[in-house]
Structures are given as structure tokens and as C-alpha cells.
Amino acid sequence: MRNMFIILLSAILLFEGSFWNTAVSTTVTYDSKALVIDGKRRILQSGSVHYPRTTPEVWPEIIRKAKEGGLDVIETYVFWNYHEPVRGEYYFGGRFDLVRFVKEVHEAGLFVHLRIGPYACAEWNYGGFPVWLHFIPGIQFRTTNSLFKKEMERFLAKIVNLMKDENLFASQGGPIILAQVENEYGNVEWAYGVAGELYVKWAAATAVGLNTTVPWVMCAQEDAPDPIINTCNGFYCDRFSPNSPFKPKMWTENYVGWFLAFGYAVPFRPVEDLAFAVARFFETGGTFQNYYMYFGGTNFGRTAGGPLVATSYDYDAPINEYGFINQPKWGHLRDLHISIEQCEEHLINANATQISLGKNLEAHVYYRSHNDCAAFLANYGSSTDATVNFRGNSYFLPAWSVSILPDCVNVIFNTAKVLSQRTLDDDVFTWNITMHDSSLPSSSWSWYKEQVGVWGNNSFEASGLLEQINTTKDTSDFLWYSTSINMTAKTEQNQTKEVGLLIWSLGHAALLFVNKRLVGFGYGNHDDASFIMSAKVKLHSGSNTVDVLSMMIGLQNYGPWFDVQGAGLYSVVLTDLTDSEEDLSSMQWTYQVGLEGEFLGLQNVSLANSSIWTKGRAIPVNQSLIWYKTVFLPPEGKGPISLNLSGMGKGQAWVNGQSIGRYWSSYLSPSSGCSEDCDYRGTYDASKCLKKCGQPAQTLYHVPRSWLQPGENLLVIHEELGGDPSTISVVTQNGQLICNRVSEADLPPADTWEPGVGFASRTPLLRLSCETGWHIASVRFASFGTPGGNCGALSPGSCHADVSSIVHKDCVGKQACSILVSTDKLGDPCPSVLKSLAVEALCRG
Numbered sequence: 001m002r003n004m005f006i007i008l009l010s011a012i013l014l015f016e017g018s019f020w021n022t023a024v025s026t027t028v029t030y031d032s033k034a035l036v037i038d039g040k041r042r043i044l045q046s047g048s049v050h051y052p053r054t055t056p057e058v059w060p061e062i063i064r065k066a067k068e069g070g071l072d073v074i075e076t077y078v079f080w081n082y083h084e085p086v087r088g089e090y091y092f093g094g095r096f097d098l099v100r101f102v103k104e105v106h107e108a109g110l111f112v113h114l115r116i117g118p119y120a121c122a123e124w125n126y127g128g129f130p131v132w133l134h135f136i137p138g139i140q141f142r143t144t145n146s147l148f149k150k151e152m153e154r155f156l157a158k159i160v161n162l163m164k165d166e167n168l169f170a171s172q173g174g175p176i177i178l179a180q181v182e183n184e185y186g187n188v189e190w191a192y193g194v195a196g197e198l199y200v201k202w203a204a205a206t207a208v209g210l211n212t213t214v215p216w217v218m219c220a221q222e223d224a225p226d227p228i229i230n231t232c233n234g235f236y237c238d239r240f241s242p243n244s245p246f247k248p249k250m251w252t253e254n255y256v257g258w259f260l261a262f263g264y265a266v267p268f269r270p271v272e273d274l275a276f277a278v279a280r281f282f283e284t285g286g287t288f289q290n291y292y293m294y295f296g297g298t299n300f301g302r303t304a305g306g307p308l309v310a311t312s313y314d315y316d317a318p319i320n321e322y323g324f325i326n327q328p329k330w331g332h333l334r335d336l337h338i339s340i341e342q343c344e345e346h347l348i349n350a351n352a353t354q355i356s357l358g359k360n361l362e363a364h365v366y367y368r369s370h371n372d373c374a375a376f377l378a379n380y381g382s383s384t385d386a387t388v389n390f391r392g393n394s395y396f397l398p399a400w401s402v403s404i405l406p407d408c409v410n411v412i413f414n415t416a417k418v419l420s421q422r423t424l425d426d427d428v429f430t431w432n433i434t435m436h437d438s439s440l441p442s443s444s445w446s447w448y449k450e451q452v453g454v455w456g457n458n459s460f461e462a463s464g465l466l467e468q469i470n471t472t473k474d475t476s477d478f479l480w481y482s483t484s485i486n487m488t489a490k491t492e493q494n495q496t497k498e499v500g501l502l503i504w505s506l507g508h509a510a511l512l513f514v515n516k517r518l519v520g521f522g523y524g525n526h527d528d529a530s531f532i533m534s535a536k537v538k539l540h541s542g543s544n545t546v547d548v549l550s551m552m553i554g555l556q557n558y559g560p561w562f563d564v565q566g567a568g569l570y571s572v573v574l575t576d577l578t579d580s581e582e583d584l585s586s587m588q589w590t591y592q593v594g595l596e597g598e599f600l601g602l603q604n605v606s607l608a609n610s611s612i613w614t615k616g617r618a619i620p621v622n623q624s625l626i627w628y629k630t631v632f633l634p635p636e637g638k639g640p641i642s643l644n645l646s647g648m649g650k651g652q653a654w655v656n657g658q659s660i661g662r663y664w665s666s667y668l669s670p671s672s673g674c675s676e677d678c679d680y681r682g683t684y685d686a687s688k689c690l691k692k693c694g695q696p697a698q699t700l701y702h703v704p705r706s707w708l709q710p711g712e713n714l715l716v717i718h719e720e721l722g723g724d725p726s727t728i729s730v731v732t733q734n735g736q737l738i739c740n741r742v743s744e745a746d747l748p749p750a751d752t753w754e755p756g757v758g759f760a761s762r763t764p765l766l767r768l769s770c771e772t773g774w775h776i777a778s779v780r781f782a783s784f785g786t787p788g789g790n791c792g793a794l795s796p797g798s799c800h801a802d803v804s805s806i807v808h809k810d811c812v813g814k815q816a817c818s819i820l821v822s823t824d825k826l827g828d829p830c831p832s833v834l835k836s837l838a839v840e841a842l843c844r845g
């Protein structure tokens with residue numbers, strides 16, 4: 001009795017003790033192997049989620065899906081330019097409520113890796129630097145420059161203190177276990193010479209001096225000074241090793257796909273290759289890995305970096321732009337995380353023993369004793385499947401794959417074998433189109449035509465061509481360059497003369513008007529935003545006006561000295577004149593920052609009923625520099641909402657005064673280079689797997705549901721080139737096509753494996769699930785036998801049992817279901833033939 005009491009008491013104390021520890025203080029250190037949290041080495045799966053790339057209402061949902069997907073850590077940058085839009089004036093509201101975001105992650109029970117930078121890159125405007133920084137006289141970014149260092153140190157301290165004040169560091173009971181200073185500086189350090197090397201040392205010392213109590217990392221930074229951990233960024237990091245034997249092998253950016261730029265095909269990364277990269281990393285001693293991005297989201301407003309980064313930042317991430325699970329990516333990685341976790345005790349307590357199993361074949365074994373080990377078997381050849389012998393058993397290893405054996409005997413996962421369902425992109429089936437409701441009093445279009453050229457009394461003159469960023473200070477994408485050409489001396493009275501105008505620009509795009517008529521459009525691309533534009537124009541005698549509207553599409557965010565890369569016109573030449581060419585570059589030019597419509601605030605709700613708008617039946621189409629407005633009702637249901645702008649040119653759109661970003665539907669990607677059936681085998685890079693060749697990069701533009709209200713919603717479009725607003729629709733996803741195929745010979749799900757016990761059942765399962773809150777509405781195809789075709793186009797094979805009614809009974813009306821792939825369950829249409837179950841179903845919200 002007495003003993004019992006003591007045991008009970010100490011159990012309570014122990015429980016209380018550990019509760020106290022996690023609630024109030026967690027210690028984070030590291031050793032040669034891993035991050036050490038409360039004295040225990042940890043295998044950690046992490047994923048990037050950038051808080052301003054969605055709305056706060058959606059944060060909990062995304063974090064929950066990340067946790068269900070097997071993540072332990074959420075990583076984010078901190079976006080200085082939006083937190084300090086004016087020097088000394090801070091903003092942490094709305095989508096930029098960093099504290100709320102970190103607390104949401106904490107509440108979900110995940111850790112945070114806070115990459116303070118303050119340089120972010122991230123395809124974010126100016127890499128996250130405030131543009132005012134550029135105007136501090138004598139400043140040089142990211143190098144030994146006292147003015148820059150002072151500002152950087154101040155912002156680092158600001159963020160660290162904000163986190164400390166809110167008790168968000170692990171030692172304070174918060175979720176932050178890791179912090180980053182600078183970002184990928186090692187990639188550009190060469191361009192800064194000795195000053196760059198000194199800057200790295202300074203940045204490291206400054207970070208450490210902030211006493212965060214958590215380790216700091218510097219990514220892509222081989223010379224990161226102790227105690228800062230240098231980490232790897234890349235498509236593969238298995239060959240990486242840190243710069244000291246006392247530091248763990250960590251991977252901070254594992255690209256799940258790639259970002260999108262206007263004028264480019266859409267990149268994707270097959271999950272088999274991504275899983276291979278992750279498995280190889282943990283196989284070879286890695287212990288921390290972060291998906292960049294796990295959720296990419298949207299570049300709302302003018303947050304997109306540049307040049308020409310698109311508004312969608314979907315990234316082919318496991319959670320798509322709208323916050324929906326992207327299958328099979330999410331599910332296959334989840335299975336992978338579960339499988340790696342099954343090996344955690346071995347991975348953290350042993351070093352790998354490498355064993356060659358043949359050409360391009362190897363095993364890494366983590367022994368706790370001879371009979372207690374976990375193993376990874378890899379075939380890193382890109383074309384030849386193999387059967388290998390390992391500890392007396394034989395294993396089939398498809399090319400470019402890794403098998404995971406948590407007990408050195410049983411394979412519970414192979415990176416090339418996807419058992420997770422697919423979600424099919426099928427616009428027609430799953431998007432419902434709505435736009436005008438004739439019952440709305442103000443539902444037709446109104447418009448406002450911009451003035452061409454100088455429009456306000458705040459224009460100014462200067463001789464010569466000004467650099468654009470220095471002139472606009474990024475208060476607008478637009479700068480008017482206006483001048484006039486006097487033809488009196490060169491033509492007879494009342495004659496017109498054809499001349500050529502040649503314009504050189506540093507970027508990013510420009511519209512050329514002569515005598516207020518559009519005569520040319522020039523533009524660059526993401527890799528080189530500079531361009532030359534030429535136009536043949538007729539000038540009449542006397543004075544002719546020349547107005548060039550130079551446009552920026554996101555400030556540069558990457559590269560050495562990217563902050564001083566300029567934009568705008570730098571040379572204008574008149575050619576074909578009888579008396580040779582004439583350089584207009586150093587003439588007197590008149591400048592106007594921004595557009596008239598921006599100055600008027602046409603996007604604002606307050607002007608929705610203003611008489612400034614023209615109403616009428618005939619909407620002007622194919623006009624440049626025109627504003628359109630209408631109202632629409634929010635689409636029914638709870639599905640994601642987009643604006644379909646495929647019939648428009650280039651511009652920006654606002655819903656209820658909130659900018660949903662820039663669009664550019666008329667810029668088509670190159671017509672070749674795509675491969676929808678991209679072979680996942682072999683080394684991946686950002687140009688390997690592309691889709692949507694010869695099409696716009698993006699036609700659907702995300703409208704967050706939380707920006708809509710019941711009843712009328714205001715839509716304002718600024719069209720720069722020419723489009724037809726009557727083609728615009730508001731679309732909502734109200735269905736999802738899902739599909740899966742599992743064979744009798746496939747593995748049971750990894751999460752049914754228990755160490756020391758094995759699989760709960762040897763029978764494979766076909767699993768289906770819909771988005772949270774959605775249900776399976778119908779079964780479109782279900783065959784047990786030898787079904788042919790791929791998901792989306794399945795067909796019965798020579799052996800076929802229509803099992804729709806079984807699947808219907810088990811699945812319809814449910815959010816998720818699973819079906820045993822066995823003859824017991826499904827009958828046997830063809831004994832002694834290896835059979836598969838293939839199912840396609842439709843989910844509804």
C-alpha cells in the first residue's frame with residue numbers, strides 16, 4: 001500500500017515535471033547528429049509556410065494539414081518591408097501578424113523555425129528589404145557597411161525582442177527552436193570580396209549576441225562561423241556535410257517544385273523524386289529537413305518579387321495555393337515521414353554503416369546491435385531496376401528509389417511506390433462558374449479611361465532619362481516618360497513622315513504612345529528583364545508627343561548587388577530621318593509617377609458609386625489603360641474562389657478594395673519544353689518537368705473567401721494592354737475528382753506498422769479521402785482485376801469485376817474510406833492473376 005502510494009506520487013511528480021518542462025521551458029541545443037530538444041536528439045520534418053501568402057483565417061487549417069502530413073516544424077521568413085513600411089513605423093496586423101502566426105503554430109503543437117534574415121529572397125518584392133533602405137545615402141546592402149549593419153541589427157533585435165516579449169522562444173515555453181540570420185549569402189559572397197567575408201562574421205556575431213537561447217543557422221553558407229550551423233539548400237542534399245564535425249546535417253530548403261514567372265511554363269516536381277531526395281538525405285545521416293514550400297500560397301498586391309514573378313506561388317507544394325491538399329504529393333510524403341519516424345531511435349543513436357550492393361546500389365544501416373538495426377536500401381541509378389540481396393533476403397528496388405526497413409527485414413515504404421490517391425485537375429467538372437446575377441442593381445460593367453501621359457500637377461521635368469526605382473521609390477509600378485518631337489525643321493508643312501523609334505529599357509515592360517496613340521509594347525522576362533523596343537511611327541509637322549509608360553513587375557529579389565539593379569528607360573533614339581538619327585535620351589523629359597487611376601483611388605470601395613465611372617451597354621474592349629468595375633455575389637459553398645482572367649491582357653485586380661495581385665494572361669509560355677509525363681528518374685532541376693507550354697502561366701487568380709461579404713462585392717480591374725471584361729468569371733471549386741489504384745501485391749499502409757509487431761494486417765488498402773468537410777458523392781469507376789489506363793482515364797481490363805456497388809456502399813457520403821484489396825472483400829474475377837483495385841470518385845463540398 002505504502003509502496004503503491006510512493007509510486008503513484010512519483011508518477012504524478014514526474015508527469016507534472018515533464019508537463020512543466022514543455023509548457024514553460026524547452027532547451028534546444030545541437031550535437032554532431034541532430035538538434036537536441038530537452039536532452040533528446042530529434043529527427044525533424046519541417047515545411048515552409050509564409051504567413052502573408054494567405055489570410056489569417058486560413059492559417060490554422062494549413063498548420064493542421066501540415067501536422068497531419070507528418071511535419072514537426074513550420075518555417076517562415078520575416079518580411080521586413082511590410083513590417084516597417086516607413087522607417088521606424090512598424091506594422092504587424094492582418095496577414096502580417098507574425099506573433100499570431102507563431103502562436104497558431106504553437107497551439108497546434110508544432111515548432112517554429114524563424115528565418116529573420118532580414119534578407120528573405122523568397123520571390124518577394126526586393127527580397128524583403130524596405131525600399132527606403134536604398135535611399136539612405138552611402139548605404140550598401142549585405143556587406144560591411146556601417147549604415148546597413150546598423151539597420152539590419154536594429155531590425156533583427158526588433159523581431160527577437162518581439163518574440164521574447166511574447167514568450168515565443170523555446171526556453172520561454174514557446175515554439176521557436178531555431179532562427180536564421182542572413183539567407184543564402186554564400187551564393188553571392190564572391191561578389192563582395194573581403195568585405196563580404198567580414199560581413200558574414202559580423203552577422204553571425206550579431207545574431208548570437210541577441211541571446212535567443214536557440215541555435216542559429218545560416219543556409220548555403222560554408223563559412224558560417226561557430227556556433228552557427230551551416231545548412232544545405234537544394235534539390236538534393238545527401239552529399240552535404242556541415243563545416244564542422246560538431247554540427248548536424250540539416251537541409252533548410254528542399255524545393256518541392258519551383259516558382260512561376262509570367263511568360264514561363266508551369267514547373268512541377270514528381271513526388272517519387274522528392275521522396276527519393278528526402279529518403280537519401282535521412283539515409284545518409286541527415287536529421288532535419290524542410291520543404292520549400294509546404295504551402296506556397298499567393299503573392300497578393302504588389303508583394304511578388306521580380307522581375308515578373310507570377311501572382312500564384314503554388315510551387316506544386318503538398319498544400320496547394322488555395323489551402324487544399326495536393327495529392328499524391330501530400331499523402332506520399334506523409335507515408336514517408338511515418339516510415340522515417342519508425343527508424344528514429346536508430347537514426348539518432350547510431351552512425352550509418354554504408355554497404356555497397358552493386359552498381360548504383362547501396363544500403364545504409366543504423367545498428368544498435370547486430371540484430372537491432374534499421375536500414376535504407378537505395379538504387380540511385382536512373383534507369384535500371386534491380387533486385388538486391390541484403391542480410392539474406394532479396395529486395396526489388398526500382399531505379400531511383402529508396403526502400404525503408406525499420407527492422408532491417410521488412411520494407412514498409414519505397415519512394416517510387418505511391419499508394420496515396422491522386423487528385424485530378426479537371427476544371428470542367430470541379431469548378432462552377434458564376435459572374436453576373438441580373439438581380440443585382442449594379443451588376444453591369446462601368447469603366448474609366450486613363451489619360452495617356454502626364455495627368456497631374458505633380459509631374460516634373462528633368463534632362464535625360466531617370467532610373468525608375470530611384471524615381472518612383474516603388475510607390476507605383478508605373479512611371480511616365482514624356483517628351484515631344486518637333487518636326488517643323490524636318491518636314492514640309494502638313495506632311496507626315498515615317499520614322500523609327502528605338503527604346504532601350506532595363507525593364508520590365510513599357511507601352512509606347514505617339515500623339516496619344518498606342519504604337520508599341522515591349523517587355524522582358526524573369527531571367528532578363530531588359531528589352532529593346534522599336535516602332536515605326538508617322539510624325540506630322542510641328543510638335544508630336546511621345547509618352548512611354550514604363551512598368552515594373554516586382555523588384556528584383558536575388559543575386560549579388562540586386563538592390564541596385566535599375567529599371568526603366570535608358571536610351572531613346574529616333575531613326576530613319578533624312579539627316580541621320582537623333583538621340584532623344586538627353587533631352588528634356590517630363591515625368592509622372594503612377595497612373596491617374598491610382599491617384600484617384602479607383603480601386604477603392606469609396607468610389608464604387610462615383611459618377612467618375614461611365615456606365616453603359618457597350619463596354620469598350622481591347623483598350624489599353626482602362627479601368628473596369630462591376631459587382632458580383634459570392635459563389636455558393638465553401639470551396640476556393642478564383643477570378644478567371646483568361647480573356648484579359650495584363651493588369652491588376654481588386655476585390656472590395658483588396659488587391660488580389662498582378663495578372664498577365666496574354667503572355668504565353670514557350671510552345672515547347674513541356675513533358676506532362678515527366679520521368680521522375682534521374683536528377684531533377686527546375687526546367688525538367690513543365691506543363692502549360694504555349695499557354696499563359698496563370699489565368700486563375702485566387703480570391704480569399706474572407707475578403708468577400710454576403711451580397712454585392714466590388715470587382716475593379718485595371719487593364720493595361722487590352723482585354724474583354726465580359727469574359728471574366730468568378731469560379732469556385734465545388735468538386736474534386738480523386739483516383740487511386742492499389743494492387744494485391746502492394747504494401748499495407750506504413751502507419752499500420754508497429755515496431756516489434758509488424759503490419760497490423762498484410763492486406764493492402766485502397767484509401768480515398770476528400771477535403772475537410774467534403775464527402776464522396778459518387779463513384780465514377782471501380783474495377784477489380786487488371787484495369788488499364790491512368791487515373792483520369794481508367795478502363796476495364798481483360799480481367800474485370802465491376803465493384804462500384806461495394807465501393808459505393810463503403811464510401812459514398814463519407815469524407816474518407818478505405819477498402820481492403822483482397823478477393824475476400826472483392827470477389828475473384830480471375831484466380832491466379834495478380835489483380836488491382838482502381839477507383840475514381842467525385843467529392844463534393
Ligand SMILES: *[C@@H]1O[C@H](CO)[C@@H](O)[C@H](O)[C@H]1NC(C)=O
Pocket residue numbers: 209210211
Ligand atoms: C546577451 O547576454 C550577454 C551575456 O549574458 C549580455 O552581456 C548581453 O547584453 C545580452 N544581450 C542582449 C541583447 O540581451
Ligand SMILES: *[C@@H]1O[C@H](CO)[C@@H](O)[C@H](O)[C@H]1NC(C)=O
Pocket residue numbers: 032245349350351
Ligand atoms: C558517430 O560519429 C561521430 C563523429 O563522426 C562520433 O563523434 C560519434 O561517437 C559516433 N557515434 C557513434 C554511436 O558511433
Ligand SMILES: *[C@@H]1O[C@H](CO)[C@@H](O)[C@H](O)[C@H]1NC(C)=O
Pocket residue numbers: 427428431433644645646647700727731
Ligand atoms: C476560364 O475562362 C476560359 C474562357 O474565357 C475558359 O475556357 C476556361 O475553361 C475557364 N476556366 C475555368 C476554370 O473556369
Ligand SMILES: *[C@@H]1O[C@H](CO)[C@@H](O)[C@H](O)[C@H]1NC(C)=O
Pocket residue numbers: 432433434635636734
Ligand atoms: C453552380 O452554382 C449555381 C449558383 O451560382 C448553383 O445553382 C448550382 O447548383 C451550382 N452547380 C453545382 C454543380 O454545384
Ligand SMILES: *[C@@H]1O[C@H](CO)[C@@H](O)[C@H](O)[C@H]1NC(C)=O
Pocket residue numbers: 455456457458599
Ligand atoms: C493639383 O493641385 C491641387 C491643389 O492645388 C490638389 O488638390 C490636387 O490633388 C493636385 N492634383 C494632382 C493630380 O496632383
Ligand SMILES: *[C@@H]1O[C@H](CO)[C@@H](O)[C@H](O)[C@H]1NC(C)=O
Pocket residue numbers: 484486487488489542543
Ligand atoms: C518647333 O520648331 C519651330 C521652328 O524651329 C519653333 O518655332 C517651335 O517653337 C518649335 N516647337 C517646339 C514645341 O519646340
Ligand SMILES: *[C@@H]1O[C@H](CO)[C@@H](O)[C@H](O)[C@H]1NC(C)=O
Pocket residue numbers: 493494
Ligand atoms: C494642313 O492640314 C489640315 C487638315 O489636315 C488643314 O486644315 C490645314 O489647312 C492644312 N494646312 C496647310 C497649310 O495646308
Ligand SMILES: *[C@@H]1O[C@H](CO)[C@@H](O)[C@H](O)[C@H]1NC(C)=O
Pocket residue numbers: 467470564565566567
Ligand atoms: C539611384 O540613385 C542613387 C543615388 O542618387 C545612385 O547612386 C544610384 O546609382 C541610382 N540607381 C540607379 C539604379 O541608377
Ligand SMILES: *[C@@H]1O[C@H](CO)[C@@H](O)[C@H](O)[C@H]1NC(C)=O
Pocket residue numbers: 599600601604606
Ligand atoms: C484608396 O485606398 C487606399 C487604401 O485604403 C488609401 O490609402 C487611399 O488614400 C485611398 N485613395 C482614395 C483616393 O480614396
Ligand SMILES: *[C@@H]1O[C@H](CO)[C@@H](O)[C@H](O)[C@H]1NC(C)=O
Pocket residue numbers: 441442605606607608609
Ligand atoms: C453603392 O450603391 C449600392 C446600391 O446601389 C449600395 O448598396 C452600396 O453600399 C453603395 N456603395 C458605397 C460605397 O456607397
Ligand SMILES: *[C@@H]1O[C@H](CO)[C@@H](O)[C@H](O)[C@H]1NC(C)=O
Pocket residue numbers: 518622722
Ligand atoms: C486589339 O487591338 C490591337 C491593336 O490596338 C490589335 O492589334 C488587335 O488585333 C486587337 N484585338 C482584338 C481582339 O480586337
